Amino acid sequence: MSKVIMAVDDSTSIRQMVGFILRDAGYEVIEAIDGQDGVNHLLNNSGIDMIITDLNMPNMDGIELIKQARAMPKYKYIPIVMLTTESQDNKKQAGKAAGATGWIVKPFQPDQLLAVIRKVLR
């Protein structure tokens, strides 16, 4: 069965792009439009294997999403990858502190994204 990855981003284009790359690579993708939407998905969906999340989002940002996810027993140990930009180093640190597994810097090539996923998701 293919792995389920939740892609969380407020930008439709990025979400779709990430979604396209992942589906194309054989993953099942759940799209969430912000942290809050993401948390809802986590609560209602038990089979999420990995989260890819933007940090800067309306309603609930990525850091908070990571904290909440780690607080849920089901998602305590799943890999969570943040989408960051070069200038967001402090955010990255915060994200790591919140329990993020890794990060990928925007903009990225499809290959890079897939490489990161292979690195953290079995």
Next chain:
Amino acid sequence: MATTEILETNKYLSFKLDNEIYAFDISQVREVLDYTEITKVPKMPAFVKGIINLRGGVVPVVDLRRKFDLPSSENTVNTCIIIMDITIDNEKTLIGALADSVQEVMTIEPDFIEPPPKIGTRLNTEFIRGMGKKNDKFIIIIDIDKVFSSGEAYMLQETKECRQFEDTSQEDMEKNNNENGDK
């Protein structure tokens, strides 16, 4: 073509055949060898004496006396082989020509070269490029390319064709054989 350019050099290597002076265009002459053993190649026209070993390579040698219908003679210490560059069927190759003796390298200005005479020569004029005049003597300038290719084209053509029709060619082949044989 190449021959007209060659004419410009005006230098010739003269040699003797049956007490007559002949010459080759110097630009075609590679070297002059002492007489060496010649290995006969079967099924070739009689004027082709055979082949020699030139530093590990194989070079055919023609007997100009035979070609020009001059009486044959015994080899002497002066007998030599003049090695030349020639072109056969657009392929460059070396060929050796037997000569009684080599004379000298001489300059003949184009003005002193006359077209081959129509009559009065024992030679088939086809092989003659011209008659050079030097010190009131006539020197017969030989076109070696023609000696080998054109004159014998008929003969070779025939040989070639008889290869195509093995059975009908038997007679032709035997004809060739006889030519080779009657020395």
Next chain:
Amino acid sequence: MNETTNFNDIFRQEADELLFEIEEAVLEIEENPDDKEAINRIFRAVHTIKGSGGMLGFTRVAQFTHTLETVLDTLREGRLTVDKNLINLILRSRDHIKSILDSTSGVGEIDPDQEKILLTQLNDLIPLDDDKNAQYESGNGQEETLSKYSPKESIYRITFKPGKDIFRTGTDPGLLIEELKSFGDHNIILHYKNIPSIDVLIPDECYLSWDIILTTSQTADDIKDVFIFVEDNCELTIDIVDELIEGDDYKEVKKIGEILVERQVISEEDIKSTLNDQKRLGELLIEKNKVDYDTIETALAEQTQIKKTREKHREEIKASSLRVTSEKLDSLVDLVGELVTVQARLSQFSSVMDHSELLSIAEEVEKLTTELRDNTMDIRMMPIGTIFSKFKRLVRDLSSDLGKSINLLTEGAETELDKTVIDRLDDPLVHLIRNCIDHGIETPSVRKENGKQETGTIKLSAVHKGAYVVITIKDDGAGLNADAIKEKAIEKGIIQREAVLSEKQIYELIFTPGFSTATTVTNISGRGVGMDVVKRTIVSLRGSIELDSSPGQGTMITLKLPLTLAIINGLLVSIADTCYILPLATVEECVELTQENSDQSHGSNLLNVRGEIVPYIRLRDHLNIEGKRPNLEHIVITDVQDKRIGFVVDKVIGGHQTVIKALGPAFKYVREVSGATILGDGKIALILDVNALMLFKEH
């Protein structure tokens, strides 16, 4: 030589081969669209051209290739389907790359319009999300090739001890280890000694650590990148324990004992006896509590890994191939030829001298020369498949131009032939296959009417037969029209109208110069070079050509070619003062022909060899050699085309390694002699063509 030009030439050569490979693989996927491996091969080839091209400043090649690569990548990922258009596009792109390459060496020019069209068509096939990808970045390509072309391997020792809370960030250290494993040969030691007893164990804490001994051409930075997400939450050390320097593979560090013995401090016996009652160092250390078991294990793993890697490296060097230009090879063959001649002289001289020392040296030299000769000849052998596969393209292109459907089958592609022969076979084979396509195979509708399969078949096969390779080109087309050929020959003045010819003889007419059967000159076979040129080339290769055809069934052309052109094993014989060579491969035995034997045959020229009647030819007569024949002659019995025939000579001298010298254009039409060779004493021996002599006998 200028380094850059050198690299450029190497690249061009490599690219040529890759382009060839692309063509081959494209034709394979055309036949079998699901052939993933073929698709991968195309991709890899294109990828390499791009990478190397970029690195060497062939920017235009790299840029164009990049787009093609992207398309291929898409195809490889299964996002495109193989169809005729795609195949054509790839083939055209491949040709375009070739033309860019050619233009860089001053041959031809690039057609910018063609490039534009191709790029548009290629880009149309690339999915939108890959658009960024389709822009060529020279930087990327360079890096890739650098690491690819400087595969300097090092052995690293990596110790990795993740932080205890690593699981809480969703990290699976196992995956990092997996990633490292993909870098190269590895030996992994897991240390689990720190796992506490169950009552104090916290389940989501990590107590494990790893030592990894890794042989890789990746850099320490690449290795560090693997741990990028965890680097501030683990203990990580990466050390180079061994660098593989060229030539180092065989070097062995002296053991302490060896040094001591060398310095005569102690005797070898002392060392041995001491060693015998010594425990292994590791055991001793553990015993003394100096190090723990795990550390020793890591060290041993390290040792094994270094040994293993060096060994592998050695093997790779052994099996690796070297590319040399064919000119170098040709000059090597020439030199071997010279050597063989000199060796023959040495052997002859030494036998005359009757000096035992000299004789044994001469024998040694002869042995070595033979070996050298065989090896050199072997280097020159190439599988004929190298030209076979190019015909696939020819058949494909031409048949579609003519609206015919033709399948090319090849057989015996692995058959090896001398490179020179293969090179010169190219044109004749192209011509013969063109003929099959143009004149042989009918159009699908005609075939259908005649109750044949719509798709015609051309079968190209090669097989070894003794000292020869036999190549056949067989089609299932209309066959030759004997009447039309005869009519044409009469018209062209080649034969007389009243000539009576057998069918085979009529077929042979197409080898006559100036003969062409096509009523309209097509741009396919009506190119001025006729079958006569084909025949001449084959004959100049000391081969023969035969033609067989049955109306409505097809035509078969058989080429018989010698394995090699340069040196053959010959049997040296003499008649009068002249030596001749008969190819040893055809010789079966030699028997004496006494005057009585000869008389008994009553001029029938037949000999009874152990009950079998063998015809013979008197070479002395046949070759018009003057002189009286000796009382005792010899017959060399040969097997030519499965027929036994004897050749009468004066003397049989013995085996001779024959370096073949061409007779040159002056002797083009002498069939009985295929070449000459220089003997040890500088004399010339003529190489006889037994096939031609045999033909004489048959008539």
